[in-house]
Amino acid sequence: xxxxxxxxxxxxxxxxxxxxxxxxxxxxxxxxxxxxxxxxxxxxxxxxxxxxxxxxxxxxxxxxxxxxxxxxxxxxxxxxxxxxxxxxxxxxxxxxxxxxxxxxxxxxxxxxxxxxxxxxxxxxxxxxxxxxxxxxxxxxxxxxxxxxxxxxxxxxxxxxxxxxxxxxxxxxxxxxxxxxxxxxxxxxxxxxxxxxxxxxxxxxxxxxxxxxxxxxxxxxxxxxxxxxxxxxxxxxxxxxxxxxxxxxxxxxxxxxxxxxxxxxxxxxxxxxxxxxxxxxxxxxxxxxxxxxxxxxxxxxxxxxxxxxxxxxxxxxxxxxxxxxxxxxxxxxxxxxxxxxxxxxxxxx
Amino acid sequence: xxxxxxxxxxxxxxxxxxxxxxxxxxxxxxxxxxxxxxxxxxxxxxxxxxxxxxxxxxxxxxxxxxxxxxxxxxxxxxxxxxxxxxxxxxxxxxxxxxxxxxxxxxxxxxxxxxxxxxxxxxxxxxxxxxxxxxxxxxxxxxxxxxxxxxxxxxxxxxxxxxxxxxxxxxxxxxxxxxxxxxxxxxxxx
Ligand SMILES: Nc1nc2c(ncn2[C@@H]2O[C@H](COP(=O)(O)OP(=O)(O)OP(=O)(O)O)[C@@H](O)[C@H]2O)c(=O)[nH]1
Ligand SMILES: [Mg+2]
Numbered sequence: 001x002x003x004x005x006x007x008x009x010x011x012x013x014x015x016x017x018x019x020x021x022x023x024x025x026x027x028x029x030x031x032x033x034x035x036x037x038x039x040x041x042x043x044x045x046x047x048x049x050x051x052x053x054x055x056x057x058x059x060x061x062x063x064x065x066x067x068x069x070x071x072x073x074x075x076x077x078x079x080x081x082x083x084x085x086x087x088x089x090x091x092x093x094x095x096x097x098x099x100x101x102x103x104x105x106x107x108x109x110x111x112x113x114x115x116x117x118x119x120x121x122x123x124x125x126x127x128x129x130x131x132x133x134x135x136x137x138x139x140x141x142x143x144x145x146x147x148x149x150x151x152x153x154x155x156x157x158x159x160x161x162x163x164x165x166x167x168x169x170x171x172x173x174x175x176x177x178x179x180x181x182x183x184x185x186x187x188x189x190x191x192x193x194x195x196x197x198x199x200x201x202x203x204x205x206x207x208x209x210x211x212x213x214x215x216x217x218x219x220x221x222x223x224x225x226x227x228x229x230x231x232x233x234x235x236x237x238x239x240x241x242x243x244x245x246x247x248x249x250x251x252x253x254x255x256x257x258x259x260x261x262x263x264x265x266x267x268x269x270x271x272x273x274x275x276x277x278x279x280x281x282x283x284x285x286x287x288x289x290x291x292x293x294x295x296x297x298x299x300x301x302x303x304x305x306x307x308x309x310x311x312x313x314x315x316x317x318x319x320x321x322x323x324x325x326x327x328x329x330x331x332x333x334x335x336x337x338x339x340x341x342x343x344x345x346x347x348x
Numbered sequence: 349x350x351x352x353x354x355x356x357x358x359x360x361x362x363x364x365x366x367x368x369x370x371x372x373x374x375x376x377x378x379x380x381x382x383x384x385x386x387x388x389x390x391x392x393x394x395x396x397x398x399x400x401x402x403x404x405x406x407x408x409x410x411x412x413x414x415x416x417x418x419x420x421x422x423x424x425x426x427x428x429x430x431x432x433x434x435x436x437x438x439x440x441x442x443x444x445x446x447x448x449x450x451x452x453x454x455x456x457x458x459x460x461x462x463x464x465x466x467x468x469x470x471x472x473x474x475x476x477x478x479x480x481x482x483x484x485x486x487x488x489x490x491x492x493x494x495x496x497x498x499x500x501x502x503x504x505x506x507x508x509x510x511x512x513x514x515x516x517x518x519x520x521x522x523x524x525x526x527x528x529x530x531x532x533x534x535x536x537x
Contacts, residue, residue, distance in 0.1 A: 175478075230533065258486040259497040259515065263508045264533045269526045272511075276518035279497070337352075338434075338517045338524055340405040345371075345510045346526070347406070 003030045004098055007037030009056075009191075010046030011068075012184060013268070022087040024295065027094045031297065032133055033241045034191060037063065039097060044069035045083070047184045064097045066090070133243040135304075139193040140239035142308050145232055148210045158217030162209050163197055165189055169216050176225035183234070183266065190238035227264065229309060234266040236308030242297030244285060245304055250296070254303065254312045255282040265305075269346070270294055274302045282315045353432055354513065356399065356415040357458065358439035359450045363472045363503025364415035365399045367439060370506045371513070372401025372413060398429070426457060435466035435516045439503065440485070443473040448480060448488050455492055467494060468516035470501030470508070 006029045008019050023029040042052055044067055056065060065078030073080050079093045137143045144161060152159045152172035161168040168179045244250060256279040262271060273292055289299045306312050356364045369376045377400040399415030414429055436458050440447050469485060485498045497515040501508040518524055
């Protein structure tokens with residue numbers, strides 16, 4: 001049975017992962033980036049939801065929408081679900097849309113086949129079943145940022161990236177970046193490929209949007225300035241939106257040269273075991289997802305961020321050397337103890 | 349019981365006492381004394397025996413946190429101390445004259461302990477001095493035949509110390525599972 005490609009837009013990170021979990025576990029759905037989605041779920045209470053919704057409305061051809069909000073919305077097309085959301089309601093809404101889409105098909109599946117697929121326990125989904133999605137870092141802020149960093153460091157000049165959004169100012173001497181946007185706003189922005197946001201002036205390519213900013217260079221960076229490496233890390237993670245950079249095939253073995261400086265970088269909890277595994281041995285992204293029982297999208301975010309910071313190496317290893325550890329992990333006495341320490345440390 | 353100790357080591361003033369205090373469930377027992385020798389030039393109090401703290405585990409068990417005294421005249425204690433340890437949390441002060449030399453010296457002393465357990469390196473005081481960068485530590489570790497997580501740490505921040513310990517445990521056993529929320533790094537650069 002076909003799985004629906006669903007994008008979740010505007011939801012804050014935790015709600016997003018919760019929805020993604022429900023969709024992959026309880027629904028015939030696969031969470032994908034906005035560009036690849038057949039169906040869109042929009043969190044109307046989220047940051048910039050109005051713009052997202054407007055963009056969807058303009059979209060040709062239109063695609064079915066599921067709108068989530070605390071308060072009732074009127075006059076909007078699409079299915080509206082009131083928060084707090086029941087996973088059953090979401091599953092039913094999705095089923096209804098899928099049925100509607102499948103109806104014109106010559107043969108309707110039998111009633112039995114209409115039931116959702118058997119549910120597997122969390123994390124047990126075989127990531128190889130989903131074809132991995134890719135993105136082109138060149139099309140997103142991350143590559144522009146890398147170019148601007150390089151230029152700023154080489155010239156020691158304060159630069160600014162102007163995209164018709166909040167300007168991004170780079171202070172090479174202090175190794176800081178400043179933008180007047182909190183993480184939610186930045187994350188929403190990172191979802192968009194540049195061609196959708198840049199008001200390119202005249203002929204010029206991205207170069208024209210990187211400008212010296214001598215005036216800012218005279219002042220100290222504002223208090224909210226962020227470190228260049230930490231900023232690039234999260235931008236790349238959010239640009240990836242669960243996809244891998246086009247150049248990193250999911251079956252290409254890779255290894256971390258060093259741990260990312262995770263005390264200073266934004267990361268979801270699973271970044272720690274991903275770092276530990278990819279540092280220990282060369283693995284393919286697919287194998288890492290399988291061994292860690294994580295959705296491919298989560299490992300892909302890490303790989304994209306690590307790749308942007310050039311923390312990866314791609315060893316030419318024999319297939320045997322990258323065989324994932326497939327045997328069930330031994331639950332030794334030591335592992336039990338370690339697990340309890342982890343729980344204690346993460347508990348507060 | 350075996351495996352119930354975490355060992356914190358590192359040069360004088362790196363932040364061992366502070367790190368144990370930020371993570372311990374009980375007021376840490378310190379044996380600081382007014383520094384009487386050269387150490388006094390750097391700080392007013394130094395640890396002359398051990399730092400000791402405790403992590404209470406959800407099942408009622410405990411993990412003991414031991415900090416080795418930083419001064420070289422106490423090096424003889426290290427063997428006794430590491431007996432039964434889970435692994436080594438090595439703190440290096442980036443603001444000292446030659447932090448990579450400190451790294452070499454401590455890895456040399458703890459080589460056999462680290463070889464049979466595990467290592468994580470926390471680089472402190474990077475807010476005061478950013479050089480050498482973390483990559484330099486990685487190069488030095490590789491040159492000496494070690495692989496280990498290296499993270500920037502401020503010993504005064506519980507979240508940093510916690511993450512460093514988690515990195516150590518995961519580095520020893522990547523099969524551990526994780527729960528909890530996103531990590532929002534503290535804003536100040
Ligand atoms: N600025 C800054 N100060 C730090 C950092 N980490 C620790 N400190 C401070 O460093 C000082 C020394 O820390 P201690 O914990 O006494 O060091 P120690 O390793 O126990 O020293 P000895 O017992 O003498 O070996 C304390 O005042 C801490 O608050 C850091 O990352 N940055
Ligand atoms: Mg001390």
